[in-house]
Amino acid sequence: MKKILLILLLSFGLIGCSSINLSSLELSTTSPSVIEAEKILVLGLSHDQNLVEARKIANPNISLAVIKELNNRINEAEINRVDLENISKYAEMVKVSDDNLKFVGAKISDTKTRNMLGKEEKLDYFLLGSKDNNGFIQHKLNFSITYTSDERRNYSSASYCDKWNRCDNENQMDVILISLKASGCSSFDCDYNEIVEFELSDSFLKENMEEGFSIDFNSKGSMSSRVSISSSYIKGYLKIAN
Structure with missing residues (x-):
């Protein structure tokens, strides 16, 4: 019985030491400049005032590092x-119809x-969707x-x-022709x-909503035209479409 109690006590002791060491390790991995920057930020000052406080730090290296962090x-x-403003702007521009x-x-x-x-060539492009x-x-x-x-x-x-x-031209995917017109011929x-x-x-849009994506539209004559959809555009569009 005494051996069992001793083992239990040693186990709890090791767990406690492990917790203490992990906490210490987490603190030790935080750089002094980040710690000092956090101390300044909690004061609730303006950015210019934050920089004034950072310049008061005695160690010049840490002071410069804190200014950079701020x-x-x-x-x-x-x-x-700006991203949030763009997301809201694109969301407001989405047109919804058919209930x-x-x-x-x-x-x-x-x-x-x-x-x-x-x-000059003129390019126009946009996302559209339909839900069943x-x-x-x-x-x-x-x-x-x-x-x-x-x-x-x-x-x-088209190719991603x-x-x-870098575009995956070896795995080109079919597109749907909507219209083809010729005018002003000489x-x-x-x-x-x-x-x-x-x-x-x-799922593709959701997987690429943080980085955005680019696609090449390819002609039969090996000529391509690239379009790019930004992260904020996708997020604004999906905010309404989903």
Whole structure:
């Protein structure tokens, strides 16, 4: 019986020491500059006043590190504020119809030129989605491009691009042709407008809502046009669509 009690006491002692060591370890991994910055921030002062307090720190190295930490905090807070404003802006621009079963996101417009002598190309794109009676929702990326050329390009596929701008051209996916028009034709060229749609799953949008995503729309003549959807756009759109 005495041996059992002794083992129990030793076990509790080891657990206690382990807890103390873990707590100490957590504290030791927090840098002095972060600790000092937290002390200043709890005072509830303005950012300029926080910097004044940081300059009062006796150790010049820690003082500089605290100033850097405080500036990083205020910059991060500003980025978050802008992101929230953009999310709200994009959410307000989503058009809802058919008893909340259809959604059309804000249109993004851009212009690009292929080279120094090339004419401007106009790109318009936006997300749209539809929900069935069971709550299943499917999204699409609508892509419209207007360009001047001696022949139409025939956009027929799309490929995902990563954050390093590398696109998976070996696994191109089909797009749906919505319309193809030619106007203002001369002896040399025409003004073409092509509109296609590319299907996106709800899970894909949710998986990419923090980083955003880019997609290349590819023509049969090996010419591609890239579009990018930002994180705030996706979050604003899904805020209404989901």
